[in-house]
Amino acid sequence: MNFISHHLLLLSITTLFLFLSISAAEEDPLSSSSIVSRFQRYLQINTVQPNPQYYEAADFIISQAKSLSLEYHTVEFVVGKPLVLLKWPGSNPNLPSILLNSHTDVVPFEHHKWTHPPLGAHIDSHGNIYARGSQDMKCVGMQYLEAIRRLKASGFEPVRSVYLSFVPDEEIGGHGGAEKFAESDEFKKLNVAIVLDEGLPSPSENYRAFYGERSPWWLVIKAVGAPGHGAKLYDNAALENLFKSIESVRRFRASQFDLLKAGLKAEGEVVSVNMVSLKAGTPSPTGFVMNLQPSEAEAGFDVRLPPTADPESLERRIAEEWAPVSRNMTFEFKQKESIYDKFGKPALTAIDSSNPWWNLLEEAVRNANGKLGNPEIFPASTDARYFRNQGLPAIGFSPMANTPSLLHDHNEFLNQAEYLKGIEVYESIIKSYASYVGRDNFKDEL
Numbered sequence: 001m002n003f004i005s006h007h008l009l010l011l012s013i014t015t016l017f018l019f020l021s022i023s024a025a026e027e028d029p030l031s032s033s034s035i036v037s038r039f040q041r042y043l044q045i046n047t048v049q050p051n052p053q054y055y056e057a058a059d060f061i062i063s064q065a066k067s068l069s070l071e072y073h074t075v076e077f078v079v080g081k082p083l084v085l086l087k088w089p090g091s092n093p094n095l096p097s098i099l100l101n102s103h104t105d106v107v108p109f110e111h112h113k114w115t116h117p118p119l120g121a122h123i124d125s126h127g128n129i130y131a132r133g134s135q136d137m138k139c140v141g142m143q144y145l146e147a148i149r150r151l152k153a154s155g156f157e158p159v160r161s162v163y164l165s166f167v168p169d170e171e172i173g174g175h176g177g178a179e180k181f182a183e184s185d186e187f188k189k190l191n192v193a194i195v196l197d198e199g200l201p202s203p204s205e206n207y208r209a210f211y212g213e214r215s216p217w218w219l220v221i222k223a224v225g226a227p228g229h230g231a232k233l234y235d236n237a238a239l240e241n242l243f244k245s246i247e248s249v250r251r252f253r254a255s256q257f258d259l260l261k262a263g264l265k266a267e268g269e270v271v272s273v274n275m276v277s278l279k280a281g282t283p284s285p286t287g288f289v290m291n292l293q294p295s296e297a298e299a300g301f302d303v304r305l306p307p308t309a310d311p312e313s314l315e316r317r318i319a320e321e322w323a324p325v326s327r328n329m330t331f332e333f334k335q336k337e338s339i340y341d342k343f344g345k346p347a348l349t350a351i352d353s354s355n356p357w358w359n360l361l362e363e364a365v366r367n368a369n370g371k372l373g374n375p376e377i378f379p380a381s382t383d384a385r386y387f388r389n390q391g392l393p394a395i396g397f398s399p400m401a402n403t404p405s406l407l408h409d410h411n412e413f414l415n416q417a418e419y420l421k422g423i424e425v426y427e428s429i430i431k432s433y434a435s436y437v438g439r440d441n442f443k444d445e446l
C-alpha cells in the first residue's frame, strides 16, 4: 500500500467515524460525548487576540441558540466586534432579569510550548481537554448553554428572563465589548438584577467566587537631573533620584507582600505594586554611553488597588514619597481606574444577607453537591467591573475545582468530568435564580 492510498483509507475511516459521532450527537444532545464535542467545537474557533474570528464564534453561538429555541440577536457597539445576546423569556416579564456573561475572545499562545495544539481541543487519556480558552472562559459560555439545555429538557420554565451575553474584547480591556454594553440603553432595557461573570479555577475541591476586583493604576514616575560625568559624585542626578523612589516603592511592596505571606490578607485584599519598566541611559552605537550620567530616567509600575483600599492616601504617598517634587520627580497614570461605582460607592457586591443573590448562589452550589470557598476579591480585572460600576451586583464564578489555574499559561486545560460537573452547578444556579420571586436587592429598601 502506498502512502497516498493509505491516507485515503485513513481519511475514509475518519470520515466514517465523524459521520457516526455526528449522528450519535444528533440522537442524544444531552449525552456527555455530544456535550463535550460542542465544547470542543467552540474551543476550535480561532478567537485569539489580536485578530479574533468573531463572526465565526457568533455563528456558532447562534446555532446553539437555535437548537435551544432561545431568542437571539447581535449588537455591534464597535464595527466588526459582534456581541451576541440570547434570551430565555421568563413567565413574569415584570421581574428584573438574570444576566449570564462570558467573553468570546482568548489570549495568544506560544504554539511550540504546548503539548497539544492550542486550538485543537485534544482530549488526553486523563480526560483533560487542552485548548486556549478551556479555562478562560469558553468553558463558562458553553456551560451556561448546556445548563439551559438540561433545564429545558427537564421541562423547567423560568419566571425571570435569563439573558446570555457573549461579549468581545475582554482580553484587551473590554472597551469595545462589556463596557459599552453595560452603559447602553440596550442594556438598561434588559432590567438586569444580577450578573454572573468569570472567576478562577481552584486547585482544591472548593469553588472560588468573587465579589469585587482590584482596580489597575498604571503609574509612571519620572526623574530629571543635571547630566554629569560618569566619574563625578554629585547630588540630584536623575538616576539617583529615581532609585530613592524605587527603594520607597519596594518598602511599600514588601509591607503589602508581608501581609499576604503571613496569611493576614488574601491576594485580592492587598495593594500590589510591581515594577514593569525601567527607562534610562544615553544610547550609543555599541549600547549606552558609559561615562555620562543621564538627565532623565523613568520607571513604570502596575499597581492594583482593592475596593477596600484608601485611594486618597495612596495618591498622597505617590506624590510625597514615590515622586516628590523636592527630588524633581513627576508622575503620570497611563491608566487609573476608580475603585468606586458611578454612584460613588466602593464597587463591591454584598456577600451578606442584604444580597439575596449571594445566598441563593451559595445554596444552589450546595444543592449541586459543590463546595464554595470564602468569597474573594479578584486579583486582576474582568468585565464584571463594568456591571458593578452600574451599581449592579455581579459575582465572578467559574465552576472549576481540582484544577490548576492555567489562565493565559501554556497547556491550558480543563478536565471533561470537571466541565460536566460545572454544568450541573449552573443548572442548579440558573434554576434557583430564574425561579426567585423575592426582593431583588437591598436597594429596594432605600
Ligand SMILES: [Zn+2]
Residues within 6 Å of the ligand: 103, 136, 137, 170, 198
Ligand atoms: Zn477571562
